[in-house]
Amino acid sequence: MRPLKIIVMAKQVPDTRNVGTDAMKPDGTVNRGKLPAIFNPDDLHALELALNIKDRVPGTTVTILTMGPQRAADIVREGYYRGADDGIMISDRRFGGADTLATSYTIAQAIKKMAPYDLILGGRQAIDGDTAQVGPQSADKLKIPQVTYVEEIVEINEDEIIAKRRLEKGVETVSSPFPCLMTVHGSSPECRSRIAKKVMQYKYARTNTELGSKNTDVALLDLHKKRPYLTIPEWGVEDIDADPDKIGLAGSPTKVKSVESIVLTANETKILSDSDADVEGMIKELIENHTIG
Amino acid sequence: MKSVFVYCEVENKKVAEISQELLSAGKRLAVKLGCPLEAMAFGTDLNGIEEQITPYGVDRIHLADDASLSPYRTLPHTALAKEILKKEAPQIVLFGATSVGRDLAPRLASALNCGLTADCTILDIGDHFVKKEKKEYKNLLYAIRPAFGGSIMANIINWDMHPQMATVREGVMKKEIFDKDYTAEVVKIDVDKIVTEDDLVVKILDRHIEESDVNLKEAPIIVAGGYGVGSKEGFDLLVELAGLLGGEVGGSRAAVDAGYIDHDRQIGQTGTTVRPKLYIAAGISGAVQHTAGMHDASMIISVNNDPDAPMNKLADYVIIGDLNEVIPKMIKYYKKNAK
Numbered sequence: 001m002r003p004l005k006i007i008v009m010a011k012q013v014p015d016t017r018n019v020g021t022d023a024m025k026p027d028g029t030v031n032r033g034k035l036p037a038i039f040n041p042d043d044l045h046a047l048e049l050a051l052n053i054k055d056r057v058p059g060t061t062v063t064i065l066t067m068g069p070q071r072a073a074d075i076v077r078e079g080y081y082r083g084a085d086d087g088i089m090i091s092d093r094r095f096g097g098a099d100t101l102a103t104s105y106t107i108a109q110a111i112k113k114m115a116p117y118d119l120i121l122g123g124r125q126a127i128d129g130d131t132a133q134v135g136p137q138s139a140d141k142l143k144i145p146q147v148t149y150v151e152e153i154v155e156i157n158e159d160e161i162i163a164k165r166r167l168e169k170g171v172e173t174v175s176s177p178f179p180c181l182m183t184v185h186g187s188s189p190e191c192r193s194r195i196a197k198k199v200m201q202y203k204y205a206r207t208n209t210e211l212g213s214k215n216t217d218v219a220l221l222d223l224h225k226k227r228p229y230l231t232i233p234e235w236g237v238e239d240i241d242a243d244p245d246k247i248g249l250a251g252s253p254t255k256v257k258s259v260e261s262i263v264l265t266a267n268e269t270k271i272l273s274d275s276d277a278d279v280e281g282m283i284k285e286l287i288e289n290h291t292i293g
Numbered sequence: 294m295k296s297v298f299v300y301c302e303v304e305n306k307k308v309a310e311i312s313q314e315l316l317s318a319g320k321r322l323a324v325k326l327g328c329p330l331e332a333m334a335f336g337t338d339l340n341g342i343e344e345q346i347t348p349y350g351v352d353r354i355h356l357a358d359d360a361s362l363s364p365y366r367t368l369p370h371t372a373l374a375k376e377i378l379k380k381e382a383p384q385i386v387l388f389g390a391t392s393v394g395r396d397l398a399p400r401l402a403s404a405l406n407c408g409l410t411a412d413c414t415i416l417d418i419g420d421h422f423v424k425k426e427k428k429e430y431k432n433l434l435y436a437i438r439p440a441f442g443g444s445i446m447a448n449i450i451n452w453d454m455h456p457q458m459a460t461v462r463e464g465v466m467k468k469e470i471f472d473k474d475y476t477a478e479v480v481k482i483d484v485d486k487i488v489t490e491d492d493l494v495v496k497i498l499d500r501h502i503e504e505s506d507v508n509l510k511e512a513p514i515i516v517a518g519g520y521g522v523g524s525k526e527g528f529d530l531l532v533e534l535a536g537l538l539g540g541e542v543g544g545s546r547a548a549v550d551a552g553y554i555d556h557d558r559q560i561g562q563t564g565t566t567v568r569p570k571l572y573i574a575a576g577i578s579g580a581v582q583h584t585a586g587m588h589d590a591s592m593i594i595s596v597n598n599d600p601d602a603p604m605n606k607l608a609d610y611v612i613i614g615d616l617n618e619v620i621p622k623m624i625k626y627y628k629k630n631a632k
Contacts, residue, residue, distance in 0.1 A: 099408065100399065100402075100409070101402060101403065101406070101407075101408065101409070104403060129411070129440070130411065130412065130562075130563050131399075131411040131412075132395050132399070132411070133395075133398075133399035133402070133409060133411060134399075135399075136367070136396060136397075136399040136400040136403070137399045137400065137402065137403035138403075139400065140371075140399075140400045140403035140404050141403055145367070145368060145494055145495045146367055146396070146400065147495065148367075148392075148395075148396045149392065149396075162498065167392040167502070168391060168392045168557075169392075169502050169503055170500070170501045170502035170503045171500075171501050172364070172497060172499070172500045172501075173497070173498045173499040173500070174495055174496060174497050174498060175495070175496045175498055176494065176495045177494050180495075252408075253406075253407055253408030253451045253453065253454035254408035254409070254410055254436075254449050254450070254451050255449070255450055255451065255452075256447050256448070256449060257421055257435070257448040257449070257450045258447075258448045259440070259445045259446065259447045259448070260445060260446045260448075261445055268609070269605065269606070269608055269609060269610070269611055270609065270610050270611070271600075271605075271611045271613065272610060272611065272612045272613070273612070273613060273614065274612055274613065274614025274615065274618055274619050274622070276622060276626075278612070279612065279619060279622040279623055279626055280622075280626040280629075280630070282594075282610055282612070283623060283626040283627050283630055284626075284630055286571070286592075287627075287630055287631060287632075291570060291571050291591075291592055292514065292538050292571060292627065292631075293627075293630075293631045293632065
């Protein structure tokens with residue numbers, strides 16, 4: 001079997017799953033800035049699937065592709081720590097404010113630059129929006145087939161890849177020719193841990209913008225001269241030949257007209273203790289008004 | 294022509310529940326706009342399927358009937374929908390936020406270069422003034438959804454790149470027959486002219502569809518647990534209470550993510566929407582992501598050791614305490630007092 005070239009799309013997201021009290025404002029709304037930035041959980045599953053294929057098909061390379069502000073370079077480093085061979089970061093102020101359509105255009109432009117490739121993998125959805133749209137939209141822009149909700153790669157041969165998909169009400173096994181794009185379901189195996197050797201090797205990986213900050217140590221700059229692989233490529237609008245009308249806010253058909261913070265309203269709340277008398281009292285009321293029983 | 298379109302999912306010659314709900318939601322929008330409601334249905338052996346669709350007030354049905362169209366595959370369905378929507382240029386298109394709809398709608402949105410809003414909980418019609426253009430756009434779709442972990446409700450609009458598309462979860466919209474004697478024009482699509490060999494490269498080798506035995510939507514009583522339940526074993530208490538009351542057990546997303554309970558029991562914006570007569574929330578803080586799927590319950594009991602949990606504000610009864618002590622007491626006193 002010939003080696004494959006795999007690209008993993010990964011996103012840095014605010015951790016919206018466990019909003020702690022420190023991230024809650026007094027009015028009960030969430031303070032976004034207080035949420036930790038993490039590797040989108042489904043994207044970690046996609047990385048594992050890619051590394052698993054790399055284990056099975058010798059010579060296969062895995063490139064991690066992320067898009068976001070500078071701090072998203074953490075995603076590329078994390079990918080290296082777990083076994084990715086390469087990393088690329090799409091970052092430019094002008095990409096900001098993009099909805100899923102403009103995002104998929106931007107990502108597809110970057111992927112076109114990375115051609116030829118065999119397989120594009122990404123998480124089913126990102127927890128900051130749960131839309132699950134960027135994968136299929138990117139596949140359309142690349143004019144390649146998509147296989148969504150992948151749980152397992154059953155077989156890979158010269159001509160096709162066979163995958164098991166997790167549907168709402170069942171499973172489906174499908175085959176697709178190369179190249180194709182797959183989105184990976186959270187029911188697939190968890191991502192392997194960091195590899196100590198890789199952490200040592202890549203902990204000084206930086207983008208040029210990161211290196212350019214005033215406080216950068218001279219020793220770090222020297223290290224990057226000696227080991228160019230530590231410099232994470234950073235692609236902006238011109239690097240990927242992006243049409244300015246199709247990126248960022250301008251390229252986004254959906255706009256937020258208004259947002260309303262959620263204020264939950266009480267009808268007439270009875271506050272009870274956990275005492276036997278209180279609990280029994282409530283149960284009796286519910287039985288009397290035929291809610292239960 | 295201005296119209297509202299609904300993509301109907303068909304499985305085993307039956308129009309899916311979600312699609313029937315969307316037809317009703319689409320009809321309400323079409324009535325507000327004073328425009329026709331149209332449906333698309335693609336599958337195999339669809340003879341007579343229109344009888345399931347027209348009573349929702351559908352004026353035109355676009356039918357594509359071919360052996361290659363069932364079970365659903367992305368590319369042929371995208372090719373057909375793209376062709377129809379380009380020709381008909383509707384204002385609004387609705388899809389179920391299902392395995393099928395969430396696979397098809399984004400690919401189609403990219404192909405048509407238009408906007409798509411996922412998992413809407415409210416659909417409405419309204420105006421928007423664009424300052425930059427000094428122009429008022431009339432009768433736009435308001436696609437309203439909880440956003441950012443459910444801390445806010447966002448109204449998403451799209452005034453310049455049509456159609457305006459949205460997906461909606463099952464159970465969110467109310468299904469209602471518009472007129473059982475309604476009649477529709479049926480437009481048969483010539484599949485061979487649209488679907489090419491290239492659209493058929495992905496092949497389905499095997500398929501198992503399991504009818505889930507979980508029926509949260511119909512349950513009159515739901516006992517739901519959150520992250521606060523703390524473990525898979527902790528849910529046993531909730532199962533016991535639910536069994537006793539003749540209800541079902543559900544969970545918040547945090548409980549599902551933590552592996553305490555199966556994902557088909559998830560309640561909330563990205564799970565099932567429920568309207569039971571009694572909802573018992575045990576150890577659920579009450580993020581809008583969750584409450585979006587249960588706030589229409591007739592009565593809510595919140596059991597939480599945090600007096601400030603947002604869920605408490607929604608509840609009719611709040612019991613401040615450890616659920617591991619409170620739930621056994623509820624079981625005990627129900628057994629004692631029930632006839």
